[in-house]
Amino acid sequence: MTKPLLTVAGLQAWYGESHVLHGVDLHVNEGEMICILGRNGMGKTTTLRTIMGILRKRTGQIIFDGRDMMGVPLHRTAQAGLGFVPEERGIFATLTVQENLLLPPVVAPGGMSIDEIYTLFPNLAERRSSPGTKLSGGEQQMLAMARILRTGAKCLLLDEPTEGLAPVIIQRIGEVLVTLKERGMTVILVEQNFRFASRVADRFYVMDHGKMVSEFPVQELPARMDMLNQVLGV
Amino acid sequence: MTTLFGVPVQALLGQLLVGLINGSFYALLSLGLAVIFGLLRVINFAHGAQYMLGAFVALLLATKAGIGYWFALLLAPLIVGGFGALVERTMLSRLYKLDHLYGLLFTFGLALTIEGTFRYFFGASGQPYAAPPALQGAVNLGFMFLPIYRGWVVIASLAVCIGVWLLIERTKLGSYLRAATENPVLVQSFGINVPLLLTLTYGLGAALAALAGVLAAPVYQVSPLMGSNLIIIVFAVVVVGGMGSILGAIVTGYMLGVAEGMTKVFYPEASNIVIFVIMAIVLILRPAGLFGKDA
Numbered sequence: 001m002t003k004p005l006l007t008v009a010g011l012q013a014w015y016g017e018s019h020v021l022h023g024v025d026l027h028v029n030e031g032e033m034i035c036i037l038g039r040n041g042m043g044k045t046t047t048l049r050t051i052m053g054i055l056r057k058r059t060g061q062i063i064f065d066g067r068d069m070m071g072v073p074l075h076r077t078a079q080a081g082l083g084f085v086p087e088e089r090g091i092f093a094t095l096t097v098q099e100n101l102l103l104p105p106v107v108a109p110g111g112m113s114i115d116e117i118y119t120l121f122p123n124l125a126e127r128r129s130s131p132g133t134k135l136s137g138g139e140q141q142m143l144a145m146a147r148i149l150r151t152g153a154k155c156l157l158l159d160e161p162t163e164g165l166a167p168v169i170i171q172r173i174g175e176v177l178v179t180l181k182e183r184g185m186t187v188i189l190v191e192q193n194f195r196f197a198s199r200v201a202d203r204f205y206v207m208d209h210g211k212m213v214s215e216f217p218v219q220e221l222p223a224r225m226d227m228l229n230q231v232l233g234v
Numbered sequence: 235m236t237t238l239f240g241v242p243v244q245a246l247l248g249q250l251l252v253g254l255i256n257g258s259f260y261a262l263l264s265l266g267l268a269v270i271f272g273l274l275r276v277i278n279f280a281h282g283a284q285y286m287l288g289a290f291v292a293l294l295l296a297t298k299a300g301i302g303y304w305f306a307l308l309l310a311p312l313i314v315g316g317f318g319a320l321v322e323r324t325m326l327s328r329l330y331k332l333d334h335l336y337g338l339l340f341t342f343g344l345a346l347t348i349e350g351t352f353r354y355f356f357g358a359s360g361q362p363y364a365a366p367p368a369l370q371g372a373v374n375l376g377f378m379f380l381p382i383y384r385g386w387v388v389i390a391s392l393a394v395c396i397g398v399w400l401l402i403e404r405t406k407l408g409s410y411l412r413a414a415t416e417n418p419v420l421v422q423s424f425g426i427n428v429p430l431l432l433t434l435t436y437g438l439g440a441a442l443a444a445l446a447g448v449l450a451a452p453v454y455q456v457s458p459l460m461g462s463n464l465i466i467i468v469f470a471v472v473v474v475g476g477m478g479s480i481l482g483a484i485v486t487g488y489m490l491g492v493a494e495g496m497t498k499v500f501y502p503e504a505s506n507i508v509i510f511v512i513m514a515i516v517l518i519l520r521p522a523g524l525f526g527k528d529a
Contacts, residue, residue: 052423078425090420094412102406103413104424151424 004063005030005155005186006051011060013050020046022210023060028155033177033187035197038207039233044190045087047207048157051188052084053077065154079107083153087160087190089144091132098128100143104151111152120176121146138169145176155186162193174199194221194228206231241499247378249495255384255453257491258391259446259464264471264483265395266442269402272415272478273435276326276337281468282461283345284440287314288447289456290352293363303366303448310448311441318440322433330432345462352458360455369452387449394445395484398438402480411435415478470513476526486524 004027013021021043028034036044049055051062053074062069064080072080083104092100101117101124118125121142127135135143141161148156161177162170170193177200180187191197197204198221206214208231216224236243263285270278291313292306301309321344329336364370365383372379402408414421414428422428447461454460471490475482490509497508504511516524 054419054423074419074422075425075427075429078423084420084423086420090417092413092416094416095409099409100413103409103421105426107425 003030005065007063009061011050013046013055013058020210021050024211026205026212028186028188030186031184033181033201034203035189035191035201036205036207037194042207043210044207045159048159048190052082052157081108081154083148083151084157085144085148089140091140091143093131093133095132096129097124097132100132101147104147106151108152112149117146117150138165157188159190162196170196244378246499249499253492253495254388256494257488258388259450260468260471260491261395261484261487262391262442262446263468264487265398266439267472268478268480268483270436270439273411274432275334279338279342280345281443282465283348284314284443285447286458286461288444289451292448292451293456307448311445314444315437315441319433319437322436349458356458358459360457363451363456365452383452399480467509470509474513474516474523476523479525482523482525
């Protein structure tokens with residue numbers, strides 16, 4: 001449990017001329033679930049996109065599973081074992097639920113089988129032949145996650161999975177994350193909702209203006225509530 | 235003589251057939267354009283030139299190498315498709331980061347270059363290309379004589395259109411294509427080699443154009459400008475069908491071919507412009523095209 005699966009050091013990134021990450025440092029151990037907190041526009045989503053290699057204008061260090069990821073092209077990042085679930089979910093409208101699910105190629109053994117996925121997400125099983133975007137927001141989020149779980153990715157980059165969803169759906173997503181944790185999945189979660197995150201995450205980072213400003217384990221969360229309320233502006 | 239709406243049935247059926255044949259070429263060509271536009275967002279102005287290349291490859295295979303129609307039907311799309319893939323990989327792919335207008339300008343320049351080169355070597359006049367012996371002659375359908383080759387063109391193009399549609403809508407590769415059309419970056423982050431997919435797609439579009447060219451060679455004559463005469467109509471077909479819509483391109487291709495044929499029966503003076511009139515009306519009433527999604 002103590003070996004870092006992913007280490008990010010001094011990561012800087014740019015959108016065109018605009019400098020958006022100013023030296024991000026973080027690490028995730030194997031089987032750990034960390035959560036990045038922070039207000040909108042502080043670089044949380046950008047951090048995930050840069051680790052994944054979607055944002056290419058970047059400097060610094062990304063070591064995943066002992067491998068330097070900086071020179072790896074985007075279409076090879078997934079094969080290394082990183083899986084990305086974007087904030088907008090990215091469900092394809094012209095594909096059925098099943099086609100969406102089968103779209104990402106399997107990159108390693110150990111992913112969930114279709115049967116396991118349909119057991120974990122019974123809603124998706126019922127709607128496997130309907131178009132992807134006919135699903136509700138919650139079902140789309142489940143599908144976006146399920147899609148990556150099938151591939152055998154070792155580390156899941158999960159961007160604001162609870163955004164815009166009803167409390168009962170959020171609870172369901174929480175249960176899924178607990179299941180993933182039991183299976184030994186490593187997760188980087190970006191969340192605004194830290195009450196939700198506190199139920200699943202082992203460790204927290206707080207992000208402000210393109211870098212990490214604090215890091216603490218979940219046990220210290222109660223003691224830091226005042227600071228968090230201030231930084232997150234809730 | 236039997237008449238329908240005051241027109242002899244023979245004339246009506248004859249023009250229906252001519253319309254279906256023209257429609258076959260419209261459908262094959264607009265299908266390739268739609269596939270390319272859908273994924274690459276490039277309006278492929280070289281499509282007419284690739285159609286012409288297909289016909290010329292067939293002609294040259296026959297005159298220089300003695301290779302007949304049936305092999306040409308297979309070889310010409312492969313050669314022109316390979317050429318298309320090479321052009322995409324070495325040149326067109328460098329323009330994706332720029333405004334889409336550059337892709338259009340590039341393919342337009344490419345078309346002029348190819349057509350100019352062929353005009354230099356072969357002159358502007360058409361050269362005949364014979365239909366294969368098995369498809370020569372005509373059959374008596376009772377109400378009219380059907381030239382066998384023309385019947386073959388309709389059936390072959392319909393089969394190819396359905397095949398390509400199935401490839402895109404029903405296969406794994408097709409699901410990559412549809413997904414990459416919607417969100418190429420996400421598809422690439424899943425580990426799918428999207429740049430390769432773009433190259434293959436452009437190659438497929440060029441191969442479809444070349445196939446249409448081989449099919450057309452015995453019907454029309456083989457000339458360097460055969461594509462540029464046709465391509466403007468095909469663009470109108472794509473616009474009416476809805477930019478990037480595969481089914482729209484196919485259905486609209488046949489529909490407008492038939493509409494053009496029927497106009498020749500009822501009001502011949504308008505037959506050259508009827509497709510553009512339909513395009514104007516569709517653009518006013520449904521700007522996204524008959525099968526396009528409003529977005």
